[in-house]
């Protein structure tokens with residue numbers, strides 16, 4: 633890993649390093665940055681992974697393998713702030729502070745989250761965040777923002793942990809001759825790339841849930857965590873719910889909605905709802921002594937409704953319950969089978985077991 637001062641940010645093509653402590657009207661970049669650094673230290677203590685926001689206005693995150701750097705653009709960080717503020721503004725999670733749920737959707741065509749929130753940057757002001765002085769609501773905002781950013785950061789870290797940047801697949805069973813270890817297709821193929829994405833999503837989900845488990849089962853919770861535990865994340869089921877909600881919010885932010893099955897087959901990333909569905913499939917494998925198999929199934933079944941309720945009420949739009957249905961059907965099942973065929977080549981089996 634190169635010393636931070638020597639890293640040339642130009643090569644990442646995401647703009648220069650953002651000074652997170654100096655973003656006008658937004659102290660939350662510094663908060664997200666501190667949390668991202670802390671969780672990266674926890675998930676990779678022996679081989680450090682660095683983190684930075686960059687100045688790019690577009691919505692983008694990335695991993696640099698050479699310098700072991702996770703990068704999130706200003707545009708994505710700001711969008712996370714705007715979506716979480718919209719959720720808190722709309723009165724979701726009324727057990728926090730004083731909130732009245734407001735939801736009067738108008739008859740407009742469904743829009744992407746980014747389009748719905750495009751008008752303004754986030755402002756840490758009374759006008760933008762009317763709950764700003766309500767300690768409980770502020771804590772809710774901070775917690776949601778932190779979880780959404782964590783999913784993004786852990787996804788990028790997972791690419792590094794699984795050594796996706798080495799551009800070589802894992803060799804597979806050692807009985808195979810070395811010549812058989814070469815990739816079947818060029819690693820730039822869309823299916824290989826999409827396999828790496830689904831592996832990073834799955835790893836991010838498991839790491840994220842594990843972090844919440846560690847944090848909220850500790851014997852001595854600080855005052856803020858006590859409040860969060862009491863109102864939102866008291867049980868492993870509730871912590872799973874938040875983990876899945878964070879992923880749902882991220883994929884809603886990333887979905888432009890402009891893909892088709894044809895474009896999906898050529899893209900480096902599967903469509904956002906497809907990735908969300910794959911996380912629900914991965915969550916079924918979660919092993920936790922405090923969550924029974926039927927409870928796990930029920931949590932995952934409910935997760936899409938909670939995700940939709942939070943985002944749709946937050947954006948004051950009609951329920952978009954058909955979002956995940958868009959990737960149902962034979963053609964998407966075939967796409968999944970083709971991605972799945974590539975997956976074992978791109979996952980570090982030791983990491984998946986320990987995750």
Ligand SMILES: [Zn+2]
Pocket residue numbers: 787788791828829832
């Ligand atoms: Zn990725």
